[in-house]
Amino acid sequence: MMRRAVLVCAVAAVVSGAHGTARTPALAPDYPTAPAPLTSVTFSDAFWAPRLETVRTVTLDATFRQSELTGRIKNFEIAGGDAAGEFCSRYAFDDSDVYKIIEGASYALEVRPDSTLDGYVDALIAKIAKAQEPDGYLYTARTIAPSRPMAMAGKERWSNLEHSHELYNLGHLYEAAAAHYRATGKKTLLAVATKSADLVARTFGPAGLRYPPGHQEIEIGLVRLYRVAGDPKYLALAKFFLDERGNPAGHKLYGEYAQDHKPVVEQDEAVGHSVRAAYMYSAMADVSALTGDARYVAALDRLWDDVVLRKLYLTGGIGATGAWEGFGPAYDLPNSAYAETCASIANALWNFRMFLLKQDARYIDVYERAIYNAMLSGISLKGDTFFYPNPLLSLGQHERSPWFACACCPSNLPRFMLSIPSHAYAVSGDRAFVNLFVQGQARLALSAGEVRLEQQTRYPWDGDIRIRVSPSKPGPFTLAVRVPGWSMDHPVPGNLYRSLVRGREPVTLRLNGLLVPIRLERGFAVITREWSVGDTVDLHLPMPVRRVVAHDAVKADEGRVAVERGPLVYTAEFVDNGGRVTNLILDDEAPLSPGWRPDLLNGVMTVTGNATALRMRNGSAAAETGPLTLIPYYAWAHRGKGEMAVWLARRADRARPAPEPTLASSARASSSEGGKSLQGLNEQYEPTDSNDHTAMYFHWWPKKDSTEWVQYDFPAAATVSESSVYWFDDTGQGGCRVPRNWRILYKRGERWVPVETRDTYGLAKDAYNTVRFSHVNTTALRLEVGLPEAFSSGIQEWKVKQP
Ligand SMILES: [Zn+2]
Numbered sequence: 001m002m003r004r005a006v007l008v009c010a011v012a013a014v015v016s017g018a019h020g021t022a023r024t025p026a027l028a029p030d031y032p033t034a035p036a037p038l039t040s041v042t043f044s045d046a047f048w049a050p051r052l053e054t055v056r057t058v059t060l061d062a063t064f065r066q067s068e069l070t071g072r073i074k075n076f077e078i079a080g081g082d083a084a085g086e087f088c089s090r091y092a093f094d095d096s097d098v099y100k101i102i103e104g105a106s107y108a109l110e111v112r113p114d115s116t117l118d119g120y121v122d123a124l125i126a127k128i129a130k131a132q133e134p135d136g137y138l139y140t141a142r143t144i145a146p147s148r149p150m151a152m153a154g155k156e157r158w159s160n161l162e163h164s165h166e167l168y169n170l171g172h173l174y175e176a177a178a179a180h181y182r183a184t185g186k187k188t189l190l191a192v193a194t195k196s197a198d199l200v201a202r203t204f205g206p207a208g209l210r211y212p213p214g215h216q217e218i219e220i221g222l223v224r225l226y227r228v229a230g231d232p233k234y235l236a237l238a239k240f241f242l243d244e245r246g247n248p249a250g251h252k253l254y255g256e257y258a259q260d261h262k263p264v265v266e267q268d269e270a271v272g273h274s275v276r277a278a279y280m281y282s283a284m285a286d287v288s289a290l291t292g293d294a295r296y297v298a299a300l301d302r303l304w305d306d307v308v309l310r311k312l313y314l315t316g317g318i319g320a321t322g323a324w325e326g327f328g329p330a331y332d333l334p335n336s337a338y339a340e341t342c343a344s345i346a347n348a349l350w351n352f353r354m355f356l357l358k359q360d361a362r363y364i365d366v367y368e369r370a371i372y373n374a375m376l377s378g379i380s381l382k383g384d385t386f387f388y389p390n391p392l393l394s395l396g397q398h399e400r401s402p403w404f405a406c407a408c409c410p411s412n413l414p415r416f417m418l419s420i421p422s423h424a425y426a427v428s429g430d431r432a433f434v435n436l437f438v439q440g441q442a443r444l445a446l447s448a449g450e451v452r453l454e455q456q457t458r459y460p461w462d463g464d465i466r467i468r469v470s471p472s473k474p475g476p477f478t479l480a481v482r483v484p485g486w487s488m489d490h491p492v493p494g495n496l497y498r499s500l501v502r503g504r505e506p507v508t509l510r511l512n513g514l515l516v517p518i519r520l521e522r523g524f525a526v527i528t529r530e531w532s533v534g535d536t537v538d539l540h541l542p543m544p545v546r547r548v549v550a551h552d553a554v555k556a557d558e559g560r561v562a563v564e565r566g567p568l569v570y571t572a573e574f575v576d577n578g579g580r581v582t583n584l585i586l587d588d589e590a591p592l593s594p595g596w597r598p599d600l601l602n603g604v605m606t607v608t609g610n611a612t613a614l615r616m617r618n619g620s621a622a623a624e625t626g627p628l629t630l631i632p633y634y635a636w637a638h639r640g641k642g643e644m645a646v647w648l649a650r651r652a653d654r655a656r657p658a659p660e661p662t663l664a665s666s667a668r669a670s671s672s673e674g675g676k677s678l679q680g681l682n683e684q685y686e687p688t689d690s691n692d693h694t695a696m697y698f699h700w701w702p703k704k705d706s707t708e709w710v711q712y713d714f715p716a717a718a719t720v721s722e723s724s725v726y727w728f729d730d731t732g733q734g735g736c737r738v739p740r741n742w743r744i745l746y747k748r749g750e751r752w753v754p755v756e757t758r759d760t761y762g763l764a765k766d767a768y769n770t771v772r773f774s775h776v777n778t779t780a781l782r783l784e785v786g787l788p789e790a791f792s793s794g795i796q797e798w799k800v801k802q803p
Contacts, residue, residue, distance in 0.1 A: 031356035041421035045439035058383035075140040080130030092141035093165035097411035099172035104414030110183035136199035167213035174221030210250030219283030268302035274319035278346030285353035316370030323733035331553035335393035341378030341409035361523025376634035463541030480524035505542035559654035560647035574642030576629035614657035667712035699794030722801035728794030739785035
């Protein structure tokens with residue numbers, strides 16, 4: 001709980017390669033691979049096309065509306081002199097949400113004209129332009145009242161870069177400006193961006209300020225601005241900000257949290273805040289592509305190995321801990337997982353850039369895993385509610401929300417999702433890459449001429465893909481079709497996860513109906529030949545239900561198994577499985593089969609079979625076999641709150657038998673004002689320690705130094721003689737400690753009376769503190785605590801016992 005003092009959001013950019021329009025200036029070398037222009041790809045499938053349409057018609061509107069309701073847009077009006085008042089949202093980085101949604105809206109406009117959206121964005125840009133100070137400075141948290149800026153803004157401009165997000169906001173502005181210009185040809189936002197970047201370039205540099213931003217993002221934005229505006233000083237500035245990280249000659253280092261512990265080219269371990277990290281890695285790839293500096297790539301190779309071999313969730317999410325929204329130690333992948341939606345996006349953006357650098361399919365394997373699972377879990381099927389963290393295990397405490405005070409994730413989704421079509425295909429010389437399998441079309445400009453590719457497939461539900469090739473003129477070129485690692489029983493590159501059963505059926509490739517040998521080059525099946533209109537390529541990816549286990553060093557997944565089919569990770573949710581899933585054991589030999597359910601969750605392939613359920617009966621665990629239903633992970637949490645688990649027990653000792661009802665579990669829980677997550681008191685989950693974040697825990701945060709209580713009201717008067725409490729204490733991560741003192745009271749008539757006991761009211765961590773007392777017959781019991789002076793307190797579990 002109680003996360004970080006400095007909450008930070010973020011996200012990266014969409015790559016705009018050397019493709020594009022006549023407006024793009026001629027630049028020095030770039031990536032050897034160019035993504036497909038957004039306007040050249042059409043999705044017409046039943047999976048992505050409707051989701052992207054929902055983003056266009058629902059999510060953009062919902063997130064713009066939330067930006068209005070929460071004062072994010074009014075901040076620009078006040079700063080521009082069109083409204084009166086104080087900075088009226090919560091964080092100094094709130095400007096960035098508006099920029100990000102404009103970027104998403106720009107992709108929507110690039111693909112399909114929409115005069116209402118276009119007009120709305122124009123009006124917004126006018127407000128942003130007015131909020132910009134005459135010299136180019138743009139940061140509403142200061143401009144609104146320069147003599148008393150927000151605390152995190154710092155007293156003077158650029159004086160608190162570790163926390164202010166002044167440069168972070170601008171990175172998102174630059175990305176939005178580049179996208180808006182490309183989509184509409186209008187220079188309105190681009191003019192704001194270049195004026196701002198010119199000020200930053202005058203202010204920062206070897207002869208000026210040498211502070212890198214606390215939160216990376218401006219580096220990516222500057223690269224995009226460079227690609228659009230052509231001014232090399234923007235690229236130089238992006239490189240400067242990267243190179244100043246870890247350089248104590250220029251500033252007091254911010255440390256690992258912000259990847260500022262050593263120079264970026266010397267980094268070899270993914271540490272700290274995961275969104276910052278993956279934005280930085282993305283920028284390193286960009287700058288390396290544009291400058292030819294291979295030292296960045298050498299560092300990226302080491303960092304990528306560290307993430308993919310040791311720190312990647314099966315869902316493609318990154319970031320194990322909420323305490324710093326970031327990476328934990330190697331193999332430390334608790335299923336309470338932070339896996340922030342923004343971090344999945346950043347991970348996908350980074351891996352896409354690695355593909356552009358190296359033309360290796362393993363990066364698209366990671367990209368695909370992230371977008372079909374961890375990222376997509378972040379947004380509801382209706383497109384108007386969101387997850388910030390995306391855990392792989394829930395005890396029922398999670399549900400999507402329409403917005404967050406720190407709204408980085410909702411504002412990041414539209415811009416990322418609407419750019420997915422441009423990642424599906426890529427071009428390098430006379431080579432056309434098919435990265436993703438989505439029914440639809442693409443027009444690609446090869447050096448040999450334009451070629452039209454048409455995909456027919458039901459992917460991700462089915463692994464048959466037909467690609468019809470139509471070159472504008474007959475001639476030789478290479479088609480490179482990705483063969484996903486999962487189809488060859490390698491769920492991820494490396495050995496962090498492995499398939500339990502090796503593939504029974506091979507991947508096959510046909511050319512005009514005839515089987516051809518697969519020639520794999522860096523994970524792509526390549527076919528070089530004289531193509532003519534109507535040639536077809538059929539790729540068959542066997543899609544059995546696959547069981548996956550984790551590396552032995554991943555303690556959280558020891559004795560557990562996960563289920564996948566194609567690119568999708570599956571999960572068990574309470575609603576399909578008799579109310580619970582943590583009590584299930586999935587035997588390695590139990591058959592599992594897929595089945596199409598058009599009525600469920602907008603249409604999903606479920607996986608069904610049998611599992612053993614453990615239930616406590618008269619004090620011992622009884623096993624019974626029953627049906628098991630799994631759904632794709634991305635679709636969880638649409639049917640109420642309850643248990644969900646991606647990793648199911650393979651062995652009885654890893655299952656948690658469904659407990660028998662107790663007096664506590666049947667009681668109605670309540671608390672003094674400010675208490676949160678009451679169900680954590682009596683949900684009967686046995687915590688492993690006081691700092692166990694998997695369990696639901698009750699807490700009073702941010703209350704301190706006061707007397708508080710929790711209360712059980714029993715269904716009928718009961719005789720009680722014992723109380724056991726397991727304190728929540730998140731020392732090292734948050735602000736909860738064991739209380740100063742506590743006692744038990746019972747209800748006698750209308751009064752609360754302390755129970756009679758000789759036992760000590762214990763304050764031990766990582767254990768139950770039990771107090772036996774003289775029997776009382778009562779309808780309600782209270783546990784009263786004195787909160788510490790400087791901390792709050794919480795409770796993992798509170799049990800009561802009858803004599
Ligand atoms: Zn986020």
